[in-house]
Amino acid sequence: MSELKNDRFLKALLREPVDVTPVWMMRQAGRYLPEYKATRAKAGSFMDLCMNPELACEVTIQPLERFPLDAAILFSDILTIPDAMGLQLRFAEGEGPIFDKPVRTEADVNNLFVPDPEGELKYVMDAVRTIRRELNGRVPLIGFSGSPWTLATYMVEGSSSKEYSKVKGMLFDRPDLMHKLLDTTAKAVIQYLNAQIAAGAQAVQIFDTWGGILTPRDYKEFSLNYMQQIIDGLTREADGRKVPVILFTKGGGQWLEAMADTGADALGIDWTCDIGKARERVGDRVALQGNMDPTVLYANPDRIREEVGTILESYGQGSGHIFNLGHGIHQHVDPEHAGAFIKAVHELSPKYHV
Numbered sequence: 101m102s103e104l105k106n107d108r109f110l111k112a113l114l115r116e117p118v119d120v121t122p123v124w125m126m127r128q129a130g131r132y133l134p135e136y137k138a139t140r141a142k143a144g145s146f147m148d149l150c151m152n153p154e155l156a157c158e159v160t161i162q163p164l165e166r167f168p169l170d171a172a173i174l175f176s177d178i179l180t181i182p183d184a185m186g187l188q189l190r191f192a193e194g195e196g197p198i199f200d201k202p203v204r205t206e207a208d209v210n211n212l213f214v215p216d217p218e219g220e221l222k223y224v225m226d227a228v229r230t231i232r233r234e235l236n237g238r239v240p241l242i243g244f245s246g247s248p249w250t251l252a253t254y255m256v257e258g259s260s261s262k263e264y265s266k267v268k269g270m271l272f273d274r275p276d277l278m279h280k281l282l283d284t285t286a287k288a289v290i291q292y293l294n295a296q297i298a299a300g301a302q303a304v305q306i307f308d309t310w311g312g313i314l315t316p317r318d319y320k321e322f323s324l325n326y327m328q329q330i331i332d333g334l335t336r337e338a339d340g341r342k343v344p345v346i347l348f349t350k351g352g353g354q355w356l357e358a359m360a361d362t363g364a365d366a367l368g369i370d371w372t373c374d375i376g377k378a379r380e381r382v383g384d385r386v387a388l389q390g391n392m393d394p395t396v397l398y399a400n401p402d403r404i405r406e407e408v409g410t411i412l413e414s415y416g417q418g419s420g421h422i423f424n425l426g427h428g429i430h431q432h433v434d435p436e437h438a439g440a441f442i443k444a445v446h447e448l449s450p451k452y453h454v
């Protein structure tokens with residue numbers, strides 16, 4: 101494999117010295133880019149795009165052609181695992197994801213299985229291998245998965261949800277069933293992420309998008325506990341380099357100490373916590389990734405730059421900060437504003453690394 105030309109993202113994840121603060125954006129390949137929309141139209145549907153390694157590679161690299169990002173993230177989706185379990189995923193125009201066979205009964209839970217990452221999910225591993233080849237060492241490639249709890253919300257609800265009545269109904273009425281679902285899903289995630297690492301992913305992120313809707317007790321029992329199992333089961337070194345793990349619970353600001361206890365290398369934080377205070381709480385146990393409010397990108401470039409400066413100042417001196425948005429970039433953001441954001445991080449951060 102080729103030498104990494106820019107490894108400041110991997111270094112910052114391990115809190116090793118860097119020249120400037122590295123930056124990438126969650127959902128950096130996506131609908132705010134006209135070139136993404138063109139490739140997606142060529143592919144047919146979103147899932148066709150995910151299942152075509154050449155096109156998935158093309159859209160992964162598109163944002164890097166525009167902006168000097170410090171990492172690439174695999175173009176795929178967290179819902180590939182439940183799809184491979186037979187739940188039949190489709191994306192209806194304007195409605196988001198839908199599972200035609202959601203998990204509602206004991207029999208449905210018993211039918212779940214751990215998909216073979218080089219079988220049903222081979223298209224994802226092929227995408228990882230293709231992207232690594234095409235990146236040719238330009239920046240590291242991030243692999244990812246949903247957390248078992250976040251996957252469960254879609255598997256049980258059958259779609260995106262506002263109230264989570266079905267998945268929380270199962271959690272409260274049949275915790276045994278919910279644990280069985282989460283246990284199978286955690287095993288699937290471990291195999292899936294380890295296969296991504298074997299295929300070339302150089303860091304991995306666990307997206308716990310819906311951990312923040314749980315009570316503190318339920319968060320530990322039904323979400324964090326399974327992310328702990330995943331972290332314990334992951335390959336942590338490949339090609340003579342550490343493979344850092346990033347844990348991102350949206351709305352998880354009150355649980356950072358517990359999240360740091362899992363042994364993750366870095367925590368993703370959303371914009372509802374102050375990154376300086378978060379740093380005081382986790383000390384030097386983990387790096388922090390985040391956390392600009394994605395809607396700041398609707399403001400003018402000077403305002404964006406000011407906000408970047410405030411967050412850099414709040415984190416303060418030294419390594420261990422990976423700049424990002426607090427959640428994915430919105431589809432109606434002007435790409436030039438994303439460019440102003442990335443430029444501001446690189447221009448304003450050197451003084452924190454002297």
Ligand code: CP3
Pocket residue numbers: 125126127128129130131140146173174175176177178179195196197244260307309428
């Ligand atoms: O970050 C990246 O650029 C990598 C690609 C990526 C996608 N989805 C592409 C995508 C990643 C990391 C994801 C993760 C994902 N998918 C999450 C967790 C991250 C988060 O945002 O908290 C979740 C919850 C999903 C499930 C999912 N996929 C939903 C709810 C939707 C619909 C969203 C919408 O706005 O309609 C998707 C579709 C999806 N995944 C798109 C992209 C670029 C848009 C699809 C399109 O082109 O129409």
